[in-house]
Amino acid sequence: xxxxxxxxxxxxxxxKRCPLCQTEVIDPREPxxxxxxxxxxxxLDPITRQINRRFVGSLITIVLAFPALxxxxxxxxxxxxxxxxxxxxxxxxLVWSWTVPYFLLRRRTLSGVFIPGVLALLxxxxxxxxxxxxxxxxxxxxxxxxxxxxxxIFLIVYLVIRRLIRGFAxxxxxxxxxxxxxxxxxxxxxxxxxxxVSPTWSLYAMIPCLxxxxxxxxxxxxxxxxxxxxxxxxx
Amino acid sequence: MTAxxxxxxxxxxxxxxxxYPAIMRTRHTxxxxxxALMRAPVNPDQLQQALDLTLPRFPQFAVRLRKGIxxxxxxxxxxxxxxxxxxxxxxxxxxxxxxxxxxxxxxYGDRRIAVEFFHALTDGYGASVFLRTLVAAYxxxxxxxxxxxxxxxxxxxxxxxxxxxxxYRRFSNFKVILRPRESRAFRLQGTLLPVQQLSIICxxxxxxxxxxxxxxxxxxxxxxxxxxxxxxxxxxxxxxxYHTERPVRVSVPINVRRFYPSQTVRNFALYANPxxxxxxxxxxxxxxxxxxxxxxxxxxxxxxxNAMMCANVAPxxxxxxxxxxxxxxxxxMRLVYTWTGESRFTSTVSNLGVVNLPPEMAAHVERMEFxxxxxxxxxVNCAVIAANSQVVIQFSATMEETDxxxxxxxxxxxxxxxxxxxxxxxxxxSGGE
Ligand SMILES: [Zn+2]
Numbered sequence: 001x002x003x004x005x006x007x008x009x010x011x012x013x014x015x016k017r018c019p020l021c022q023t024e025v026i027d028p029r030e031p032x033x034x035x036x037x038x039x040x041x042x043x044l045d046p047i048t049r050q051i052n053r054r055f056v057g058s059l060i061t062i063v064l065a066f067p068a069l070x071x072x073x074x075x076x077x078x079x080x081x082x083x084x085x086x087x088x089x090x091x092x093x094l095v096w097s098w099t100v101p102y103f104l105l106r107r108r109t110l111s112g113v114f115i116p117g118v119l120a121l122l123x124x125x126x127x128x129x130x131x132x133x134x135x136x137x138x139x140x141x142x143x144x145x146x147x148x149x150x151x152x153i154f155l156i157v158y159l160v161i162r163r164l165i166r167g168f169a170x171x172x173x174x175x176x177x178x179x180x181x182x183x184x185x186x187x188x189x190x191x192x193x194x195x196x197v198s199p200t201w202s203l204y205a206m207i208p209c210l211x212x213x214x215x216x217x218x219x220x221x222x223x224x225x226x227x228x229x230x231x232x233x234x235x
Numbered sequence: 236m237t238a239x240x241x242x243x244x245x246x247x248x249x250x251x252x253x254x255y256p257a258i259m260r261t262r263h264t265x266x267x268x269x270x271a272l273m274r275a276p277v278n279p280d281q282l283q284q285a286l287d288l289t290l291p292r293f294p295q296f297a298v299r300l301r302k303g304i305x306x307x308x309x310x311x312x313x314x315x316x317x318x319x320x321x322x323x324x325x326x327x328x329x330x331x332x333x334x335x336x337x338x339x340x341x342x343y344g345d346r347r348i349a350v351e352f353f354h355a356l357t358d359g360y361g362a363s364v365f366l367r368t369l370v371a372a373y374x375x376x377x378x379x380x381x382x383x384x385x386x387x388x389x390x391x392x393x394x395x396x397x398x399x400x401x402x403y404r405r406f407s408n409f410k411v412i413l414r415p416r417e418s419r420a421f422r423l424q425g426t427l428l429p430v431q432q433l434s435i436i437c438x439x440x441x442x443x444x445x446x447x448x449x450x451x452x453x454x455x456x457x458x459x460x461x462x463x464x465x466x467x468x469x470x471x472x473x474x475x476x477y478h479t480e481r482p483v484r485v486s487v488p489i490n491v492r493r494f495y496p497s498q499t500v501r502n503f504a505l506y507a508n509p510x511x512x513x514x515x516x517x518x519x520x521x522x523x524x525x526x527x528x529x530x531x532x533x534x535x536x537x538x539x540x541n542a543m544m545c546a547n548v549a550p551x552x553x554x555x556x557x558x559x560x561x562x563x564x565x566x567x568m569r570l571v572y573t574w575t576g577e578s579r580f581t582s583t584v585s586n587l588g589v590v591n592l593p594p595e596m597a598a599h600v601e602r603m604e605f606x607x608x609x610x611x612x613x614x615v616n617c618a619v620i621a622a623n624s625q626v627v628i629q630f631s632a633t634m635e636e637t638d639x640x641x642x643x644x645x646x647x648x649x650x651x652x653x654x655x656x657x658x659x660x661x662x663x664x665s666g667g668e
Contacts, residue, residue: 004656007641007644007645007648007656008645008648008654009438009644009645009648009654009655009656010653010654010655010656011655011656012655012656012657015656015657015658016661018656019436019637019656019657019658019660020436020637020640020641020644020645020656021637021641037345038659038661039437039657039658039659040321040323040344040435040657040658040659041320041321041322041323041344041345042323042661043320043321043322043323044322044323044324044431045322045323045324045325045327045431046431047324047327047328047430047431055562055565058562059562059566062562062563062566
């Protein structure tokens, strides 16, 4: 029998080093035996980490459902039908649709998480418009002002995730999108106001955006410039 | 085929078991393991036959976990229970696929017969009854006389209702509800092992030497081992660069069966958490041992334990908690566990005590082993069992560093107790296997 010279504990023949202190066993009479039966098998049980996202999802559901039910019940008992509580319930449903799919979906795809969120936002605004009996602002203003930025964000995130654009092309894409968006917003607002539909002030914002985007694209093209910037400005 | 004596097809979880499904995670497996190291290699086919004989005797274990609207419950499972080959990293958590099957595993190694239990089914004592019965059935297949009695059930008997009662409910007298208030305890830190690794270090000591050492200090064996461990954890805290004066506390499960006439093979254990407050000053080993000794004597008596037990059973009686749906209960139990559970102690020492083996079995069993599953916050746990005049101390850890284990066993050696060490760790050797 061998003892660890450091810990004073007796060691099995199969131990090459002391499991407590990693000191190698040095016993000329009884050296470490490679063939000795190990006290434990070598086979490993595969363990997959359990991701308990469902729990978070149901937790958010409970936390949101409670005030929604409470408000609905109070409102209904007072007015006999849903009045103000519809806003609260709608807002809670909106929060729910932004958070819970992220936890419940087995595969979190961009369209699976993003598109329902946008649709929920549109529905909530529609609910408000409908409750106020005033749909005049919904179609000409709310719909385009939400759909346009959403579409641009979706496009850019998609391109980035799919690695279709990378490096300096990403800020270039964002700048181009921002420039176009500003012009589009001005056109929508002017159309709603009833004036002449032509861009004026938004051009002052778009031109520097596009100029900066051109610079970014140029840098993205020139790996040498990129390296130079990295060398001078690295943190 | 033994006739099915009762048509019960579902069971409530007992009081202690209710928390375990809620807090089960990958790193917090709430699983423990008992093993018998035989003197001869194990025959898997005969072990399977023995399991087929044993399981009908324990209908409360032939179950799987299901979700109700208000509580989890155990439902009789009719799948065949199969023995599995032993592995280097036992105590795998029950995954969703596993959850459709039994809540225990029977494994065979080279000479080892092991059972792993999900804690919702039973505690260490209940598992030892199951394992001893299984080993007795296995040996009887090899022609050894069947020794029933004293912790070994006869597989030919019918199961009784008393064996599956919720003893917590039966014996809580609700005179006083006592919830010990504890502050957050010191927490060991180290390099976490990858999920599929578990560091097992097992120390084997002669029982007479351990009890002689305990007698020298006029304490019980549990108190001695807890005292040594606590003192060494305290030393690690003081010298390990932790810069904290948080209390060092060790959770010690107590088998309550010796205070109450219950035959239950389900959970019936409570906890005492002896500890020291390093903020009060520095402690010598004798002082720590004295504190542990007196704390245990103060805590472990029928009246104090009953008051603690009532605190556990009381929430189960509250109507508000009972009618709240399971997801809310799960959340509540997790929060309660975070505030009062594992964060209140540094590690666990579970001493199952002397497990009686009749001479017929002792001739074929070299030793018994007991191991706790890894927990979420505390990277090292310790389990002790004594049988065949050997005390087996098994550390299971999710931490690369072995400082607590090394300090503990060195201290035992210094007390004059010879220790033989085994481990499953050869993946960290330089051999590159
Ligand atoms: Zn050593």
